[in-house]
Amino acid sequence: MAESASAVRVGTTELAPLAPPTSSTGLFEVFRRRYLLRLLVGREISARYQGSVLGLLWSYVNPLTQFCIYYFVVGILFNLHSNVQNFAIHMFCGMVIVHFFNETFNAGTRSIVRNRSLVKKMAMPREMFPVASMLVSLYHVIPQMIILVVVCLLTGWLPGPGDPIAIILSVAIIMTLGTAMALLFSAANVFFRDVSNVASIMTNFVRFGVPMIYPYSLVAERFNGHTELYLADPLAEAVLLMQRAFWVGTTSDPSATIAQHMPDHLYLRSIIALGISLVVLGIGQVVFSRLENRIPERL
Numbered sequence: 524m525a526e527s528a529s530a531v532r533v534g535t536t537e538l539a540p541l542a543p544p545t546s547s548t549g550l551f552e553v554f555r556r557r558y559l560l561r562l563l564v565g566r567e568i569s570a571r572y573q574g575s576v577l578g579l580l581w582s583y584v585n586p587l588t589q590f591c592i593y594y595f596v597v598g599i600l601f602n603l604h605s606n607v608q609n610f611a612i613h614m615f616c617g618m619v620i621v622h623f624f625n626e627t628f629n630a631g632t633r634s635i636v637r638n639r640s641l642v643k644k645m646a647m648p649r650e651m652f653p654v655a656s657m658l659v660s661l662y663h664v665i666p667q668m669i670i671l672v673v674v675c676l677l678t679g680w681l682p683g684p685g686d687p688i689a690i691i692l693s694v695a696i697i698m699t700l701g702t703a704m705a706l707l708f709s710a711a712n713v714f715f716r717d718v719s720n721v722a723s724i725m726t727n728f729v730r731f732g733v734p735m736i737y738p739y740s741l742v743a744e745r746f747n748g749h750t751e752l753y754l755a756d757p758l759a760e761a762v763l764l765m766q767r768a769f770w771v772g773t774t775s776d777p778s779a780t781i782a783q784h785m786p787d788h789l790y791l792r793s794i795i796a797l798g799i800s801l802v803v804l805g806i807g808q809v810v811f812s813r814l815e816n817r818i819p820e821r822l
Contacts (some may be wrong), residue, residue: 553651564658564659564662582665586622586667586670590611590615590618608774612675616671616768616769617733617735618667619765620733621729624726624761625726626663627656628701630656630659630705631657631706632712636716642819649815652709656705657702660701661694675770682768685767692764692794693768694761695797696760696761696764699803702804703806704807706804707810713814714814733756733758739786750786757800760789760792760793767789771784
C-alpha cells in the first residue's frame with residue numbers, strides 16, 4: 524500500500540483524499556440526522572425535569588400562573604379591556620405564541636455554550652443545538668394548547684374552516700423566526716457572552732410589541748389605521764392568527780369581532796410574514812456557517 528499526502532491507494536484502487544470529518548453542512552444535514560436530533564431533544568427535556576416531583580406538570584403550572592397574574596392585573600385590577608369579550612382567552616392566545624418565541628430565542632441563544640462539551644468532541648451539525656431548543660419549546664407548547672382548547676370549548680368555541688390553517692401558519696412563523704434568531708445569536712454568544720443578556724432584554728419587549736395584553740383595534744385606533752409598520756412584525760401576525768383561530772370563535776358574533784379586532788387580509792399578511800421569516804432564517808444560516816469553524820476554539 525502506497526500512501527501520499529492527498530490520497531490513499533490500496534492495491535490498484537485509489538480512495539478519496541483524506542480530510543477531517545466535517546461537523547456541519549447546514550440545516551438540511553440537521554434533519555438528515557433526525558436520530559441524533561431526537562436524542563438531543565429527549566436529553567434536553569429529561570434534564571429540565573430531572574429531580575422534579577411534578578415533572579411535566581410544570582408545563583401546565585407555569586403558563587397557568589402567568590395567565591392568572593396577567594388576567595388579574597390587566598383584566599380585573601386595571602379593567603382595561605372590559606369592552607373586549609372573553610379577553611382572558613384573547614390574552615392567553617398571545618401568551619402561547621410569545622412564550623414559544625421567547626423560550627426558543629433565549630434557550631437557542633445559550634444552546635451552543637451550554638453544550639460546549641458535545642460541540643468540541645462530536646462531529647455533528649452545530650445548527651442542531653438551536654434547532655433542538657426550538658423543538659423543546661414546541662414540545663412545551665402542547666400543554667398550553669390543550670389548556671387553550673379546553674377553555675375555548677367551555678366557552679362555546681365554534682371553530683371555522685380556516686382555523687386549522689391559521690394555527691399552522693402561526694406556529695410555522697414562530698418556528699422559522701425563532702430558529703433564525705437562535706442561529707444568529709447562538710453563534711454570536713460564543714464570542715461575546717453578553718449576547719445572551721441582550722436576547723433576554725429583547726424578549727422583554729416582545730410581550731408589549733404584539734396584541735397580547737391589548738387588542739389590535741386599540742393600535743389601529745391610536746394610530747388612525749396607519750399600522751403597516753406594526754403589522755410588519757411577523758410576531759404580531761402569529762399572535763393575531765392564534766386569536767383568529769381560537770378567541771374569535773368564542774365571541775357571540777365572530778363576524779363583528781373579525782371586523783373590529785382583526786386587520787384586513789390577515790392570511791395574506793401572514794404568508795408574507797412567513798416569507799420574511801424564511802429570509803431571516805437564510806441570513807441566520809449564512810452567518811452561522813461563516814462563524815462555526817471558529818466556534819470550537821472560542822469555547
